Amino acid sequence: MVIIRIKGTVMIETLQKFSPAIVSHKMDLKLEAKTVNAFFGKTQALQNVSLSIEKNHVVAIIGPSGCGKSTFLRCLNRMHEVAGGTMNGTILLDGKDIHENDPVNLRRRVGMVFQKANPFPTMSIFDNVAAGLRLNGMAHNGHIAEIVERSLQQAALWNEVKDSLSKNGMSISGGQQQRLCIARALAVNPEVLLMDEPASALDPIPTAKIEELIYELKKDYTIIIVTHNMQQAARVSDETAFFYLGEIIEFDNTKKIFTAPSIKQTEDYVTGRFG
Amino acid sequence: MFFAIIVFGLVFLMAYEMIRGSELSLQKFGWKFLSGTVWDPVADVYGALPYIYGTLTSSFLAMVLAFPLSIGIAIFLSELAPPWIERPVSFMVELLAAIPSIVYGLWGIFVLVPWLRTSVEPFLIKHLGSLPFFKGAPYGFGMLAAGIILAIMILPIISSISRDVLRAIPNSQREAALAIGATRWESTKIILAGGKSGLLGAALLGLGRAVGETMAVTMVIGNRAEISASLLDPGHSMASVIANEFAEATTALYSSSLIEIALILFAVTIILNVIARLIVWSITKKFKTT
Numbered sequence: 001m002v003i004i005r006i007k008g009t010v011m012i013e014t015l016q017k018f019s020p021a022i023v024s025h026k027m028d029l030k031l032e033a034k035t036v037n038a039f040f041g042k043t044q045a046l047q048n049v050s051l052s053i054e055k056n057h058v059v060a061i062i063g064p065s066g067c068g069k070s071t072f073l074r075c076l077n078r079m080h081e082v083a084g085g086t087m088n089g090t091i092l093l094d095g096k097d098i099h100e101n102d103p104v105n106l107r108r109r110v111g112m113v114f115q116k117a118n119p120f121p122t123m124s125i126f127d128n129v130a131a132g133l134r135l136n137g138m139a140h141n142g143h144i145a146e147i148v149e150r151s152l153q154q155a156a157l158w159n160e161v162k163d164s165l166s167k168n169g170m171s172i173s174g175g176q177q178q179r180l181c182i183a184r185a186l187a188v189n190p191e192v193l194l195m196d197e198p199a200s201a202l203d204p205i206p207t208a209k210i211e212e213l214i215y216e217l218k219k220d221y222t223i224i225i226v227t228h229n230m231q232q233a234a235r236v237s238d239e240t241a242f243f244y245l246g247e248i249i250e251f252d253n254t255k256k257i258f259t260a261p262s263i264k265q266t267e268d269y270v271t272g273r274f275g
Numbered sequence: 276m277f278f279a280i281i282v283f284g285l286v287f288l289m290a291y292e293m294i295r296g297s298e299l300s301l302q303k304f305g306w307k308f309l310s311g312t313v314w315d316p317v318a319d320v321y322g323a324l325p326y327i328y329g330t331l332t333s334s335f336l337a338m339v340l341a342f343p344l345s346i347g348i349a350i351f352l353s354e355l356a357p358p359w360i361e362r363p364v365s366f367m368v369e370l371l372a373a374i375p376s377i378v379y380g381l382w383g384i385f386v387l388v389p390w391l392r393t394s395v396e397p398f399l400i401k402h403l404g405s406l407p408f409f410k411g412a413p414y415g416f417g418m419l420a421a422g423i424i425l426a427i428m429i430l431p432i433i434s435s436i437s438r439d440v441l442r443a444i445p446n447s448q449r450e451a452a453l454a455i456g457a458t459r460w461e462s463t464k465i466i467l468a469g470g471k472s473g474l475l476g477a478a479l480l481g482l483g484r485a486v487g488e489t490m491a492v493t494m495v496i497g498n499r500a501e502i503s504a505s506l507l508d509p510g511h512s513m514a515s516v517i518a519n520e521f522a523e524a525t526t527a528l529y530s531s532s533l534i535e536i537a538l539i540l541f542a543v544t545i546i547l548n549v550i551a552r553l554i555v556w557s558i559t560k561k562f563k564t565t
Contacts, residue, residue: 082453108456118447122469131465132455181451188455 029095030055030192030222031076036089038071038080038246045071045085047246053239058214058223060237060254062230064269068246069226073194076224077110078103093192108132111190115197117177119169119184126165128180132188147187154220155183156213175206182213186221193217195225199232211236230270234258242266290541297535299528308535314500314516316523321532323539325500329418329510330540333492334485336422336506341430342478346467348430349437349474354449354463365438372431380494383424388415388495391423396507407504414497419506421496425488429481436480436555440473441466443559476554483547487540489514513540 031053038046046068053059061069074080075087078098091098098106119128129148148165152158157179161172169180178198185193195214199207214223214236227233233240233254240257242249242265250257250266261267268274294301300308300321311322348368352361392415399409444466452462467474497509498519513536524530 077454079450079454082450104456104458107454112450112454114447114450114454116447118445118451120448120451120465120469122471131452132457135455135457135461184451184455 028055029053030057030093031224032090032092032095033072033075034090034092036072036075036087036091038068038075038085038087040083040085045246046075046087049089049243049246049248051241051248051251053222053224055222056218056220057238058218058225058236060233060240061224061226061243062228062233062240062269063243063249064274065228067243069243070196071246072243073112073196073224073226076192076194077107077112079107079112108188109190110192110194111185111188112194113178113182113185113196113198116201117174117181119177119180121168121170123169124166125161125169125172125180128169129183129187131184148183151183151187152180154186154217155179156209156216157183173206175202175209178202178206178210179213182210186217190221192222192224195223197226197228200228207232230258230272242269244269290538293534293538293541297531297538299531300535301531303528304532308532309539312502316520316526316529319526319528321528323513323532323536325502326511326513326516326536327539328502329421329496329500329512330486330514330543332506332510333418333421333425333496333512334482336418337425337429337485338478338482340422340426341433341481344426345430345433345477345481346437346474348434349441349477350463350467352434352438353441354459354466365435368431368434370431371427372435376428376488376490377494379424379428380491383420383491383495387423388420391415391420395419399507408506410505411503411507413507414509416495416497417507417509418496418503421492421510421512422506424491424495425485428488428491429485432484433477433481436477437470437474440470440477440555440558443473444469470558472554473558476551476558479547479551479554483544483551486547487514487544489518493518513537 029052031051033049033051036046036049037044049068049072051059051072061072063069071080071085074083074085076091076098080087081103093106093109098110120131123131126148129151130144133144133147149158149162152161157176160176161167161180164171169177172180178201182193182198199210202210211232214225217223225233225236237254239251240254241251242257242261244265250261250263252262256262257266258270261270304311304321308321308323309327310324311320312324313320313322314325315321348364352365352368356364392413396413396415396419400411400413403409448466448469449462452465453459457465492512493515496512496515498511498515499509500511500516501508503510517533517537517540521530521533524533
């Protein structure tokens with residue numbers, strides 16, 4: 001898999017030398033959703049959602065409660081079907097349909113951080129981060145300690161917990177728990193990180209920390225963040241998608257969405273007139 | 276409040292009465308009562324070891340048989356089964372708990388024991404007879420029959436409590452496991468690890484039930500006060516000896532010894548239950564605060 005990807009990049013680079021304009025835009029797409037419809041039983045939660053997400057970009061998804069933004073996020077790593085939902089349409093990760101492959105492999109490439117921090121309560125801080133590495137097919141003989149340290153550093157938590165790695169994962173503060181969950185997601189080395197209102201249960205200071213973190217993580221990962229908080233969306237994201245009643249109303253550069261949206265509904269929402 | 280105090284009062288009164296009733300035998304035999312192997316009403320000598328051994332062995336055997344099965348049922352009910360299977364199966368499992376123990380005993384005598392005598396035990400003797408556990412003649416009645424009956428009787432309690440323990444673990448835990456690339460089975464393992472103290476509590480509650488069970492055990496255990504390593508041999512249990520011999524306890528020391536057995540049984544079940552409740556309680560508390 002890795003070899004193929006490296007070959008792929010080499011090929012792209014060679015191609016770009018000849019015709020940069022044609023190739024680069026198409027190849028930098030990390031995720032592509034095409035006419036996605038999602039259902040819970042007979043209730044339709046998403047209608048014809050199409051969205052293209054570029055590599056190493058942060059995309060914010062905003063919209064009022066019940067607009068399908070979380071559902072969309074959960075379609076991207078096939079968590080939607082775990083909760084008993086169904087979907088149709090295509091979602092491409094690096095140009096390949098995510099439904100063609102095993103969801104277990106997909107979720108290792110597309111990590112997720114949840115609204116409420118959910119560390120494993122019987123595991124230590126170290127074991128929480130290492131949990132994904134210890135699963136079958138993830139043998140990292142002897143390197144676990146290194147990966148745990150690296151992941152905690154990436155999650156900006158290492159300095160706070162390095163002396164208490166054996167302490168229970170629930171013993172730290174809520175903001176630290178959420179960063180622990182981010183470290184846990186990063187440890188399996190994903191390419192995309194989905195964040196479902198990761199700071200909604202946190203106070204301003206831990207929230208700011210998470211936002212800084214997102215900015216840092218952008219260098220290595222493609223991030224899609226669902227948020228209720230429009231300032232947050234404006235601060236952290238490159239592009240913003242506005243969802244309403246299961247449909248995507250507008251998707252554009254974040255600056256444009258917040259300063260000069262082209263659709264009236266978007267303007268009403270970002271200026272706080274409804275939602 | 277008043278009624279709550281009555282409950283406390285009852286427990287203490289029972290303990291007090293049993294200690295008072297067993298005074299005679301406590302004085303006469305002391306700690307030797309626990310290690311004595313002779314139970315001879317004619318000579319007025321009493322030792323409880325065969326009964327203690329029988330209770331512990333049959334209960335332990337029941338645990339070994341019932342625990343894995345119960346955990347399997349609990350995992351199936353809480354993690355895998357769709358609601359339309361889960362509900363009737365849960366109902367049936369709980370129904371098993373409602374069957375009176377005499378019915379189990381009768382079923383044991385007429386179905387289980389003959390089956391053990393004619394098929395299972397000859398098979399065990401033939402193939403595993405070299406082991407000390409499976410030596411002797413296939414009576415049918417004996418420790419094995421008691422263990423199996425007890426296993427069936429404690430299955431509902433262990434599986435329904437385990438199921439509740441697993442259900443108390445929030446869905447966010449399952450999603451957390453799946454989101455880092457766990458398979459369904461790996462996610463279940465993480466969930467089980469999270470609930471292991473609760474599952475232990477469920478096992479202890481089942482064990483407490485097995486230790487105290489009287490009627491069905493008396494009917495199939497064989498009622499012979501002997502200590503034998505073989506599971507095929509008849510044995511006895513604390514609850515059975517009390518039930519069998521109370522009416523014949525003619526001397527004061529005899530009845531006092533039986534009361535002391537009751538006291539031991541009382542203490543063991545209370546301790547098991549308290550530990551089990553504490554464990555189950557602590558796990559539900561842990562997840563509520565998160």
